[in-house]
Amino acid sequence: MENSILIKTVDLTKVYPMGGQSITALDSVSLTFRKGEFAGLVGPSGSGKTTLLNILGSLDTPTKGSAEVLGEKVETLSHKKAAALRNRHIGFIFQTFNLLPVYTAYENVEFPLLLLGLPPAARKKAVMDALDWVHLADRAKSRPNQLSGGQCQRVAIARAVVKKPSLVLADEPTANLDAENSHHILHTMEDINRELRSTFIFATHDEKVIGHLRRKIVLVDGKVAKDEVIKAA
Amino acid sequence: MIIPKLAFRNMLGAGAKTWLNAVVLSMAFVAIIWGQGLYIGMDAEVSRAMIEAEYGGGQYWVEGYDPFDPFTIQDAHRPLTGPLRALGEKGQATPFLIVQGTIYPGGRIVPVLLKGIDPGQKLLSIPSSVLKAADNELPALIGARMSATSGLKKGDTVTVRWRDAKGTFDAKDLLIVEVMRTTVQSIDNGQIWLPLQILQEMAGMPSEATIVVTEKNYGPAVLIPGWTFKNLDYLLADIKSVVQAKTIGSSILYSILLFLAMLAIFNTQLLSIWRRRKEIGTMMALGFSRGKVIRLFTLEGALNGVLAALVGAVYGIPLLAYTATHGLGLPADQIDSFGIAISEKLYPTYSGALVIGTTILVFSITTIVSFMPTRKIAKLKPTDALRGKLT
Numbered sequence: 176m177e178n179s180i181l182i183k184t185v186d187l188t189k190v191y192p193m194g195g196q197s198i199t200a201l202d203s204v205s206l207t208f209r210k211g212e213f214a215g216l217v218g219p220s221g222s223g224k225t226t227l228l229n230i231l232g233s234l235d236t237p238t239k240g241s242a243e244v245l246g247e248k249v250e251t252l253s254h255k256k257a258a259a260l261r262n263r264h265i266g267f268i269f270q271t272f273n274l275l276p277v278y279t280a281y282e283n284v285e286f287p288l289l290l291l292g293l294p295p296a297a298r299k300k301a302v303m304d305a306l307d308w309v310h311l312a313d314r315a316k317s318r319p320n321q322l323s324g325g326q327c328q329r330v331a332i333a334r335a336v337v338k339k340p341s342l343v344l345a346d347e348p349t350a351n352l353d354a355e356n357s358h359h360i361l362h363t364m365e366d367i368n369r370e371l372r373s374t375f376i377f378a379t380h381d382e383k384v385i386g387h388l389r390r391k392i393v394l395v396d397g398k399v400a401k402d403e404v405i406k407a408a
Numbered sequence: 409m410i411i412p413k414l415a416f417r418n419m420l421g422a423g424a425k426t427w428l429n430a431v432v433l434s435m436a437f438v439a440i441i442w443g444q445g446l447y448i449g450m451d452a453e454v455s456r457a458m459i460e461a462e463y464g465g466g467q468y469w470v471e472g473y474d475p476f477d478p479f480t481i482q483d484a485h486r487p488l489t490g491p492l493r494a495l496g497e498k499g500q501a502t503p504f505l506i507v508q509g510t511i512y513p514g515g516r517i518v519p520v521l522l523k524g525i526d527p528g529q530k531l532l533s534i535p536s537s538v539l540k541a542a543d544n545e546l547p548a549l550i551g552a553r554m555s556a557t558s559g560l561k562k563g564d565t566v567t568v569r570w571r572d573a574k575g576t577f578d579a580k581d582l583l584i585v586e587v588m589r590t591t592v593q594s595i596d597n598g599q600i601w602l603p604l605q606i607l608q609e610m611a612g613m614p615s616e617a618t619i620v621v622t623e624k625n626y627g628p629a630v631l632i633p634g635w636t637f638k639n640l641d642y643l644l645a646d647i648k649s650v651v652q653a654k655t656i657g658s659s660i661l662y663s664i665l666l667f668l669a670m671l672a673i674f675n676t677q678l679l680s681i682w683r684r685r686k687e688i689g690t691m692m693a694l695g696f697s698r699g700k701v702i703r704l705f706t707l708e709g710a711l712n713g714v715l716a717a718l719v720g721a722v723y724g725i726p727l728l729a730y731t732a733t734h735g736l737g738l739p740a741d742q743i744d745s746f747g748i749a750i751s752e753k754l755y756p757t758y759s760g761a762l763v764i765g766t767t768i769l770v771f772s773i774t775t776i777v778s779f780m781p782t783r784k785i786a787k788l789k790p791t792d793a794l795r796g797k798l799t
Contacts, residue, residue: 234693234790255697262695269794273690277421289410290695334694 181341181374182208182231186240189226189397200226202397203240208376210341213368214390215377223397224378225346231376232265232344233257245341262290266335266373268345272327274319280306280330281315287338305333308370309363325356332360336367343367346378354383361387411700415707419715422680422708427719429676429712433669433770434720439662440766442728445756446736447655452757454647455640460533461592463643465626467619468492468501468635481508481521485573485616486634492620500626502529503617505607509570511582511600513558520554521599522570524607524617531623534595538586539603546582546606551596555587562587568600572612580610591751666770669716670777677709677781688785689793702782709778713771731756 189201201223208214216224229235230242233249234257242249245264252260261267266287274283284305288298306312309329319327328348335343345364349357365387368375377384385391393401419426459465473484488496488503495501505524510517525532527539539547546568550560560566562584569579582600590596608614620635629637681688688701696704735753 229791232693234794255699258692258695258697258700261693267690267693269690269693271686273686273693273794275687275690277418282417287694289413292410 179210180207181210181212181245182206182376183243184227184231184240187227187230187237187242188239189223189230189235190238199397201230201237204394204397204399205240206392206399206402208374210374211368211372212374212376212390213365213388214375214392215379215385215388216392216394217379217385217388218394218400219380221396222394224380224394226397227394228344228346228376228378231342232267233260262287263338264341266338266340266343268328268331268335268343268348270347270350272319272324272331272351274327274330274334276319279316279318280311280322280326280333283319283330284333284337287334291338301337302333305337306330308336308367309333323356325352325359328352328356328360329363332363332367336371336373339371340373343373343375344378345375347381348377349379349381349384357381357383411703411707415704415711418704418708419711425676426712426715429669429672430715430719432672433712433716433774434724436662436666436669437716437720437766437770438724438727439665440769441724441758441763442731442756443658443662444655444762444766445728445732445758446754447651447658448759448762449732449755449757450654451648451651453751453755454651455644457591457751458594458644458647459624459640461590462532462534462595462621463640464501464531464621465624466629466637466639467621467643468629468632468637469619470617471634471636473618478508481506481618482571484618485611485613486618487614487616488620491630491632492617492635495620495622499530499623501620501622502526502531503604503620505604505611505613505616506618507570507607507611507613509568509600511558511560512567512569513560513564518558519598520568522568522607523599523601524604525601526604531621534590534601535586535588536601539601546580547585547603548582549586549588549601550584551599552587552589553593553596554599555584557597560584560587570610572610574612576612578610666773670773673709673712673774674777674781676712677705677778680708681705681781681784685788685793686796688788689790689795692790692793698786698788702779702785705782705785706775706779709782710771710775712778713774716770716774717767728756728758732758 184204184206187201187204188199191198191200204227216227218224226235230237230249231244233244233252236250245260247256247260249257275286278286281302284302285298288301293301303312306315309332311326311329311333314322314326322330349360352360361384364375367373377388379385389406390404391401392399470484470486472480474480485505492501496503503526507522509520509522511520525534525536525539527536529536535549538549555561564584565581566584567579568582569577571577582602608616629639691701692698732755735755737753
C-alpha cells in the first residue's frame with residue numbers, strides 16, 4: 176500500500192468561459208500521485224496550478240477528462256459527496272491562511288474534527304497534538320489577529336493535518352511569508368509528511384518550496400511540460 | 409449539534425454588530441409585548457368598569473328600546489312583572505327607568521336623560537344611596553362631566569322639565585346631592601340620576617322600567633315577553649371594537665419598529681455573506697456542504713432573535729412588571745378623548761400567550777429574514793468563494 180496510487184488524472188481539461196471566449200486552464204493533464212509523495216506543481220501564474228489543485232481537492236470539476244481521487248471520480252461527485260471527501264480525506268493550506276477570524280487557533284484546528292463528529296476528548300488530544308507539531312501549543316487561545324503571518328500559516332497547517340488526511344493540498348503556502356518562516360513551515364510539512372505518510376501536493380513558483388520538493392511537475396499553459404523526481408523519499 | 413455551536417461562536421464573535429441588532433430587535437420585542445399588554449389591559453379595565461357601573465351581568469331591555477335612537481325612549485317603558493320583579497326582589501337585578509327631560513341651568517336649555525335608579529341597589533357601582541330622598545326634595549346625582557358641561561355643582565338647584573306617560577309636560581326643581589367621578593362616560597354625559605320610585609311617579613309610569621340590569625355572572629337568560637336580553641358580548645361589542653381599532657393603530661407603530669430591526673438583520677446577513685465569502689469558501693474546503701453553510705448562516709441570524717429575547721428580558725421584565733403593578737398614568741384632561749371608560753391609570757396585562765406568541769412571531773420573522781440572503785450561497789462555487797467572488 177506504501178506506493179499505492181492516490182490520485183490519477185486522465186486527459187484532465189478545464190476550460191473557463193470568459194466573455195465571449197474560452198480560456199483553457201488545463202489541457203489534457205494526465206498524472207498519478209502515490210501515497211506519501213511530497214510533490215509540487217510548478218509554473219508561472221496562469222499555468223493552471225491552482226486549477227489542478229482545486230480539481231484534485233474536489234472544489235472544482237473538470238470540463239473534460241477524469242480525476243480519480245482516493246477512489247472517487249471528482250467529475251461525478253455531488254456537492255455533498257465532494258464535501259464529505261474533503262472533510263474526511265483532504266487537508267487544504269492556502270496562500271492567505273484562510274483562518275476563521277472569530278475563532279481561536281485551537282478552534283480553527285478543531286473545526287474539521289467537529290465536522291467529523293469526533294468526541295470532545297479525542298478532539299482535544301488531536302488538536303493539541305497538531306498544535307504541538309507546528310510548535311504553537313502555547314498560542315492555542317490566540318485569535319488570528321493576535322498571531323504573526325508565520326504563526327497563522329502554522330495554524331493553517333495544523334488545521335490541514337489534524338485529521339491525519341491522506342492528501343494535503345497547499346496553494347502557494349509560503350507566498351505571504353518571509354524566508355525564515357517559509358523554511359520553518361516547509362520543514363514542519365516535511366516532518367508531518369514523514370510522520371503521517373500523507374501525500375503533499377503544492378502549487379508554487381517559490382524557489383524555497385521547490386528546493387524541498389521530492390517531485391516537480393512543471394505546468395506551462397495548462398500542459399505538463401516536465402514531471403521529474405528530484406529527490407529520493 | 410455542530411451548526412448551533414458554530415453559529416453561537418460566530419454570533420458572539422461578530423461583537424458589536426450582534427449586540428446592536430439584538431438591542432434594536434429587543435426594543436421591537438418589548439414594544440410589541442408592552443403595547444399589546446397595554447391594550448389587553450385597557451380592554452379588561454374598560455370591560456370591568458362598564459360591567460361594574462352599568463352592564464352588570466347583562467340587561468333586559470324593553471322591546472323597541474334603542475339607546476342610540478331618542479325617538480324610541482318615549483315608549484320604552486313597561487311594568488316589571490313576573491320573573492323580572494322576582495329577580496329584583498331577590499337582589500339579582502335592578503331596574504332603570506329612562507325618561508327624556510330638559511334642565512335650565514343658568515338660563516340655558518340642556519336636554520338630558522333622566523334615569524331612575526333604586527337608591528338601595530348594590531349591583532352597580534353608581535353611588536345611588538345618595539338619592540335617598542329627604543322631605544320635599546328631588547335629589548339628583550350627576551357625573552363630573554355632566555357637572556362640567558352644565559355648570560351644576562353639589563348643592564345647586566335646577567329646574568327640570570319632562571313629559572309624562574300621558575303626554576303632559578311638568579316641571580320641578582331638583583337638588584344636586586352629589587357629583588360622582590366615574591370613568592364610564594355613558595352613565596355621566598347628559599344624564600341625571602333620580603330615585604326610581606320618584607321618577608316613576610313623575611312620569612306616570614308606576615312600577616315600570618326601561619331596562620333591568622342583572623347581577624354579574626347572571627344566566628342563563630329567560631325569555632320574558634316584551635323584554636329582550638342583551639348579554640355582555642352584545643353590550644361590550646362597541647368597546648371591544650374601539651380597543652381593537654386602537655390595537656391595530658399601535659400595531660402599525662411596532663410593525664415599523666420590527667421592520668427596522670428586520671432590515672438591520674437582513675442588511676447584516678447580506679453584508680456578512682459578502683464580507684465572509686472567503687470564510688464560506690474555507691468552510692466548504694474544510695468539508696462543509698452548501699446546505700450546512702446555509703443552515704449555519706440562517707441560524708446565526710436567527711440567534712439574533714434569541715439574543716434579543718435575552719436582552720429584552722434584562723430591561724423588559726422589570727419595565728413591564730413595573731407598569732403592570734404601578735400602572736401607566738394618563739393625563740387627566742385627555743382620558744375622555746379615548747371615547748371609552750378608561751381610568752387615569754392603565755394597568756397592562758401580560759399573558760403567557762402574548763409572550764409566547766410574540767416570541768414565536770419574532771423568531772419566525774428573524775429566521776425568514778436571516779434565511780433570505782443565504783440563498784446566494786446555494787449557487788456559490790467553492791473556488792469562487794475562496795477567491796472572494798460571490799457568484
